[in-house]
Amino acid sequence: MAVKGTIPKTMKALVAYSKDDYRFEPEYPTPECGADDIIIKTEACGICAGDLKCSHGAAMFWGDDIQPSWVKPPFIPGHEFFGTVVQIGENVTDFQLGDRVAADQIVPCGKCRFCKDGHYWMCQPHDMFGFMYYTNGGMAEYVRYPKNAVVSKIPADMLMEQAVLIEPYGCSKHAVDRAEISNEDVVVISGAGTLGLGMVTYARMKNPKLLIVLDMQDNRLAKAKEFGADLILNPGKCDIDKEIKALTEGYGCDIYIEATGNPASVIQGLTIIRKLGTFVEFSVFSKETTVDWSIIGDRKELDIRGAHLSPYAYPFVIENMSKGNLKTDGIVTTTISLEDWERGFKLAGGAEGDLKVVIKFD
Structure with a gap:
């Protein structure tokens, strides 16, 4: 051979x-x-x-x-x-x-x-x-x-x-694609780690009506702002439900993307998302999450979508990193x-x- x-x-x-x-x-x-x-x-x-x-x-x-x-x-x-x-x-x-x-x-x-x-x-x-x-x-x-x-x-x-x-940003792209963001959507991304920040910089390219990022660490929120978030909020310092409802005439966000792997973030998302909203789950969890499933069906009729890996994403990510459209600094x-x-x-x-x-x- x-x-x-x-x-x-x-x-x-x-x-x-x-x-x-x-x-x-x-x-x-x-x-x-x-x-x-x-x-x-x-x-x-x-x-x-x-x-x-x-x-x-x-x-x-x-x-x-x-x-x-x-x-x-x-x-x-x-x-x-x-x-x-x-x-x-x-x-x-x-x-x-x-x-x-x-x-x-x-x-x-x-x-x-x-x-x-x-x-x-x-x-x-x-x-x-x-x-x-x-x-x-x-x-x-x-x-x-x-x-x-x-x-x-x-x-x-x-x-x-x-x-x-390239690999984590490919995963971020797939998660955001699963959300099918339009320019009329109020989007909340929960978590501003590497994957969450990859979602932020790509979601910015979708031009949503409002892009909100949540994280418990202010330094990560600052990076999210740098990467294109319109608004950054720390759940440890404010009432997230109250803040989101105030921004949406009491309805809630249109799209919630969960990128923390923390059960509390799942419950938070189901609370702040509007009826008929889209909830995208990407994270790997270390323990089970218990929620009231009647929220998903009887109360809000939500679209719950998973996101796994980075299909067909690498060429786009490589090209747009090279062009500077996807931010990576820091x-x-x-x-x-x-x-x-x-x-x-x-x-x-x-x-x-x-x-x-x-x-x-x-």
Whole structure:
């Protein structure tokens, strides 16, 4: 088999052997390149809230008495990553050595009903980078992109601080698209972390009647204002229901996008949204949320929409980051080495007020 490019036999990697056993491995086997594969040298990998919740043992990843385990250890975490092509298999024709690339988090099977009808991000097997041993993620020096990976090229001159945000901003775009915002809508985005801010800068391009952002941290609200919010509100400092109702003649917001992963934000949204409104849920939750479902049906007849991953989003995100239409300044707040991953995970959990913490490779 002809393979172009060479890579070392071992690499530095963070490996999850179980929910209680994450280890930095200085000499882990590098991935092997098959005939249809691409091997990239990782430039950087962001630490996502999903990575943190997985490392904390959340049941949606590791299973419990109700649901089976989804992850397949030992695996290398990380899905917010990009890099440079350093090895390609003999059947690869669309990419060359030296290309900068990023891939969708999911690796679709191409055979299930969802893949066949174009909804590849809901692929039934649902293999994703950073959670399975056969689709290892970006917290390693090298990553293998298999044949079915959805790979996009990145401009050679794109800054690391932008390129590492392609995956989260793709998710932000999909969530906002699910809301179907018009220029007559009062839109509330709850949460101004990395994903929420990605939603803010993209929602601004939709030109809503009023774009309101909620967060408990004033520094994040200031960034939301910089990224295009018309109004910023801190739920810890004011009565959100009263404020939103005062702005909408007592009706409530037309659209509520939940991006915090906090059960209180869900209840808040159901309170402040108007009848016949649209509620979009994106977040990964670490615990269950209990609400009065009669609000959804009998009282308000709401449209409740989920948002998962970043389908068909990368080309748009890459183009509009490059043009400056999607703001990214100040999102990456800390870069660390892979060896310092434990501190990185702690910082990504908000220990010192960071937005996006990134593992950067030489």
